[in-house]
Amino acid sequence: MKAFYGDLRLGILGGGQLGRMLIQQAINYNVTVKVLDPDREAPCRKLCDEFVVGSLSDYETVYNFGKKVDLLTIEIEKVNVDALEQLEREGVLVYPQPRVIRLIQDKGLQKQFFKENDIPTAEFQIISSPAELKNASIPFPYIQKLRRDGYDGKGVYKVVDESSLAKAFTEPSLIERWVDFEKEIAVIVARNESGEIKTFPMVEMEFNPEANLVEFLIAPSTLPHTVQQEAEEVAKNIASKLKIVGLLAVEMFLDKHGRILVNELAPRPHNSGHQTIEGNVVSQFEQHLRAIFDQPLGETDCLNNAIMINLLGEAGHEGPAVYKGIEKALKCPGVYIHLYGKALTKPFRKMGHVTIVDSDREKAIEKARYVQEILKVVS
């Protein structure tokens, strides 16, 4: 592939913040970037050589977009895979591969893949109908997840007892034994076409229970080295079994017994890797580019303690975004603000993120809590 030689046309399906940060990094490599997104106000709209407004799930739209590029990648997995498979047959490079996206789009297939490949995951059952749900073999409480199109906490429902069943999803789903976890952890792994595989050091996450979003992420982890090693091995194993080209984010639970259970996969740059921009030798975005360009993967060591906070739209505010507290936040050393260029805020919308870096872990946490307190997106 002739990356870097000026003529490579990279297509990105999705024009959100992940695409935006990917472009920010791709600027270093002289790539011609085209972006497809249904929202004409998407964060990438002004940063690419060509911005196409169109549906990511429409076969014709995705196919026609893909025909104009040499290499196609994604920043969201809800895309028309039939079109991608056709493009692949016609010689367009599609990374991650359409078969990987197809598998990951369907949480049922994902779970079956885990089972078939001895990848540790919570016990589950595929549910095709409300009748099946009634006779489920997994005891209460359990989690019901839509097989398709769930994201950021949507499409997930906790079934506590018989009475919760009335509100359960009726679409194809899976149910999963409730994991009383100690920690949510994640490992981002990259694999290039030549088969080289590298993981980023494991990170620990803290969720905002109200928004059900990653809100606070800490790297490197201080959990026992054996846990980190195991998590990284699990991630490498999945990347290797999938033969994915590109990044794979592996979200996991560490349960109260110290067991690692894989929760979900994302075949692309991920919210749990934003702190790598300032915190690691190479960022997840650089690594994704290297992987899909079939270049040597970069070193992933942590340079420092880095904490990532999602900057979410404040509850009760909807409309043109106003950012409060930027000046105060920038006064703290080691605070890096990333705004996503979204004109409108709404409750819990990801409007940006902040990375806080400090050689002293406790200080980093303290600063992060301070920044979280003062920095607000209102309308």
Next chain:
Amino acid sequence: MKAFYGDLRLGILGGGQLGRMLIQQAINYNVTVKVLDPDREAPCRKLCDEFVVGSLSDYETVYNFGKKVDLLTIEIEKVNVDALEQLEREGVLVYPQPRVIRLIQDKGLQKQFFKENDIPTAEFQIISSPAELKNASIPFPYIQKLRRDGYDGKGVYKVVDESSLAKAFTEPSLIERWVDFEKEIAVIVARNESGEIKTFPMVEMEFNPEANLVEFLIAPSTLPHTVQQEAEEVAKNIASKLKIVGLLAVEMFLDKHGRILVNELAPRPHNSGHQTIEGNVVSQFEQHLRAIFDQPLGETDCLNNAIMINLLGEAGHEGPAVYKGIEKALKCPGVYIHLYGKALTKPFRKMGHVTIVDSDREKAIEKARYVQEILKVVS
């Protein structure tokens, strides 16, 4: 000023690599960016909200461009200052201030400013005519510099003896006592509107004598702490006397007697600060944005040893650029490639730069030499 609040229109005069890297950083701050450059193929052309093709020295062009923005900055100092002064009078924020650009555009005024403010600099004489040059009071050898429009080694001539005078410039110039220097050093300093001033740690430079361009830059310096401190004080002093808002690059000589002599100023991001992108807490581009947005300046500490190499067009090659050795370079840990998106290469054209980071200084230098050897821009 309402930076970050979505509506700030930032204008950049010049669309080259400095503007490109400034935009790359400005992406984090939701700024609307407009760029003016005479070259329709300039590196910034695809990365801004509006790219205007036009002359930077034409009053009307610069004025009309400036009327469409809230805040105007530069990435090259050869711009029409009359237009900037008019814009300033009409309420457009222009940083650096037109009076600072006017002073720095003229090497004669620069030198007089140094003299009037007790800033150490090589002895000089302003030359208005060839006759004055013949009767110069500075002994051979000396350096003749055009007062205006010299850059990257152009507009500079070494007068060795009487016989060199035949080829001397006839335009307004200055002559400067030859400095038999030990090292070329540079300090980048930033000042925001509130008057906060911060320097980046001093860097050492190595020039390519053939191209007369910075080719190899090392940070942090290992020169005695007192030298570094003095150089940083000199830079702060100049920024303070100029009351500049924005970045100021101060290039200096360290002579054989350990004296610091200021050579030249640049009121903008500078080639001698590219290594700050990966090597320092904040980069020069982030710092310039903070300064002109009147935000708190960032910490500038070096995170590591960082070496910057300019990626120059290979001698004897002119035409569409081909980058050789990228894959080999990316195999080295801590190597960061920045290509500038220029389609055509020519001898010694700045096509990109590479930063090499390593906690071991000797290893960093070794890697830098290796990268310099294998990475070539040919046609």
